[in-house]
Amino acid sequence: MELSGWGKYPTINAEVLHPLTPEDVLRRLRGNLQHPLIPRGLGRSYGDSSLAPQVISTRYLDHLLRFDASSGRLTCSAGVSFADILSVFLPRGWFPPVTPGTKFVTVGGAIASDIHGKNHHLEGSFTDHVSRLKIATVSEGIVECSREQHPELFYATCGGMGLTGVILEATFGLKPIGSAYIDATLLKAATLAETLELFALHQHVPYSVAWMDCLSLGRSPGRSVVILGEHADQGGLTPGKRPRLVVPVDMPSFMLNRSTLRAFNALYYNRVRKKRTDRRLHYEPFFYALDGLRHWNRLYGQRGFTQYQLVLPQEASLEGLRTVLERLAASRHSCALAVLKAFGKGNANYLSFPLEGCTLALDFRLEAGVFELLNELDRIVLDHGGRVYLTKDVRLSAAMFQRSYPKWQAFLQVRKAYGADQRLHSLQSQRLGL
Ligand SMILES: Cc1cc2nc3c(=O)[nH]c(=O)nc-3n(C[C@H](O)[C@H](O)[C@H](O)COP(=O)(O)OP(=O)(O)OC[C@H]3O[C@@H](n4cnc5c(N)ncnc54)[C@H](O)[C@@H]3O)c2cc1C
Numbered sequence: 340m341e342l343s344g345w346g347k348y349p350t351i352n353a354e355v356l357h358p359l360t361p362e363d364v365l366r367r368l369r370g371n372l373q374h375p376l377i378p379r380g381l382g383r384s385y386g387d388s389s390l391a392p393q394v395i396s397t398r399y400l401d402h403l404l405r406f407d408a409s410s411g412r413l414t415c416s417a418g419v420s421f422a423d424i425l426s427v428f429l430p431r432g433w434f435p436p437v438t439p440g441t442k443f444v445t446v447g448g449a450i451a452s453d454i455h456g457k458n459h460h461l462e463g464s465f466t467d468h469v470s471r472l473k474i475a476t477v478s479e480g481i482v483e484c485s486r487e488q489h490p491e492l493f494y495a496t497c498g499g500m501g502l503t504g505v506i507l508e509a510t511f512g513l514k515p516i517g518s519a520y521i522d523a524t525l526l527k528a529a530t531l532a533e534t535l536e537l538f539a540l541h542q543h544v545p546y547s548v549a550w551m552d553c554l555s556l557g558r559s560p561g562r563s564v565v566i567l568g569e570h571a572d573q574g575g576l577t578p579g580k581r582p583r584l585v586v587p588v589d590m591p592s593f594m595l596n597r598s599t600l601r602a603f604n605a606l607y608y609n610r611v612r613k614k615r616t617d618r619r620l621h622y623e624p625f626f627y628a629l630d631g632l633r634h635w636n637r638l639y640g641q642r643g644f645t646q647y648q649l650v651l652p653q654e655a656s657l658e659g660l661r662t663v664l665e666r667l668a669a670s671r672h673s674c675a676l677a678v679l680k681a682f683g684k685g686n687a688n689y690l691s692f693p694l695e696g697c698t699l700a701l702d703f704r705l706e707a708g709v710f711e712l713l714n715e716l717d718r719i720v721l722d723h724g725g726r727v728y729l730t731k732d733v734r735l736s737a738a739m740f741q742r743s744y745p746k747w748q749a750f751l752q753v754r755k756a757y758g759a760d761q762r763l764h765s766l767q768s769q770r771l772g773l
Pocket residue numbers: 345377378379380381382383384385388389397417418438439440441443444445446447448449451452453454455456499500501502504505506507629730731765
């Protein structure tokens with residue numbers, strides 16, 4: 340069948356396997372070793388990390404296995420989604436410890452990308468809350484691992500983009516909450532420096548993110564709306580409803596041009612009138628604003644889009660981000676969405692993305708010249724000691740990857756030790772020399 344990532348580029352024809360049990364996963368993993376194969380969850384990674392001629396879907400590995408209500412520890416199969424977890428556990432007063440900007444991701448996908456949320460500065464990334472994994476490996480069969488047991492397999496699999504084995508099961512902690520609502524504060528920042536100052540000033544607040552007006556660059560580079568939030572203790576525990584709005588077909592690409600995007604950005608920035616606004620919001624619009632519009636990726640038209648997400652270390656953040664914004668201002672390509680977050684310390688995983696500093700995510704419609712622009716941004720990122728997020732990537736070079744992910748060779752050794760190099764390859768891993 341035809342498959343792509345969330346960015347709708349590239350699209351390939353792949354054979355999709357649907358194993359029903361862990362043993363079935365192992366049998367298929369050890370099947371035809373001539374065929375590159377990669378695990379796939381809900382396909383919310385943007386590029387080509389879950390694409391290969393054969394794909395092993397975790398769709399039917401969707402069981403909640405054990406829950407300890409005294410500690411909040413949940414054990415579930417890898418195909419369980421964050422939407423499933425929220426529908427069962429939110430009414431009981433539990434929330435994922437870390438969540439991305441969509442709830443339509445699987446636990447396996449969240450671990451393989453070691454996803455981060457708006458609370459990375461205080462609570463790290465998702466796998467920092469994972470204590471144990473069960474993985475189907477090519478040469479060693481089904482292996483249980485943790486920071487104590489087979490630690491090299493654990494650290495390589497967390498953030499390992501599906502390249503060590505198929506995650507079957509995970510145990511991680513949920514966090515207790517008193518309500519489905521978030522007490523949010525919106526702060527307007529007139530410049531990039533002011534945005535970073537607001538992050539520093541509010542570093543004790545559990546959730547923070549900044550939406551940046553990326554098209555006001557010439558006048559006030561980096562002006563943004565900083566959004567802070569913490570779980571409220573009142574308002575009830577009702578989960579969100581299914582989204583009703585749908586983008587029915589791919590939109591004509593002329594709709595997202597520089598003028599419409601500039602108007603949209605200015606509107607959003609100016610819609611927040613006061614320097615500070617306090618609001619109580621349901622968790623759905625706070626965490627998952629884009630989930631309210633099904634198939635919103637069709638807005639970018641048939642050619643698709645890409646998200647370029649970079650991170651820069653703390654000491655280089657202001658200067659590096661300024662340089663990136665200047666380069667964008669000078670380009671003819673319009674970035675449709677720009678989101679900035681502060682990161683806390685990174686972890687010991689071999690290929691995890693976060694570094695202590697700042698991360699900026701930029702959406703671009705795919706058109707001639709965009710990849711050349713991103714190659715230039717790569718050089719700025721590298722010069723400032725940063726790197727690019729693999730789960731959003733579709734065009735990074737092997738050289739750039741190897742220079743910015745220093746543990747890639749140790750990662751390759753773990754791949755070899757578990758026979759994964761004989762079978763598990765994605766379009767992305769082949770491009771990156773993994
Ligand atoms: C609207 C939107 C907002 C997002 N916001 C954020 C965010 O705030 N922070 C963030 O970090 N990410 C974010 N993401 C990215 C998303 O969280 C990751 O790409 C996540 O990995 C997607 O999960 P999935 O189940 O769809 O995995 P897929 O896209 O299907 O796969 C992603 C990777 O995980 C591997 N994989 C999947 N299942 C398994 C398994 N069982 N065993 C081993 N490997 C497996 C695949 O091989 C692939 O390499 C966002 C994506 C979207 C579309």
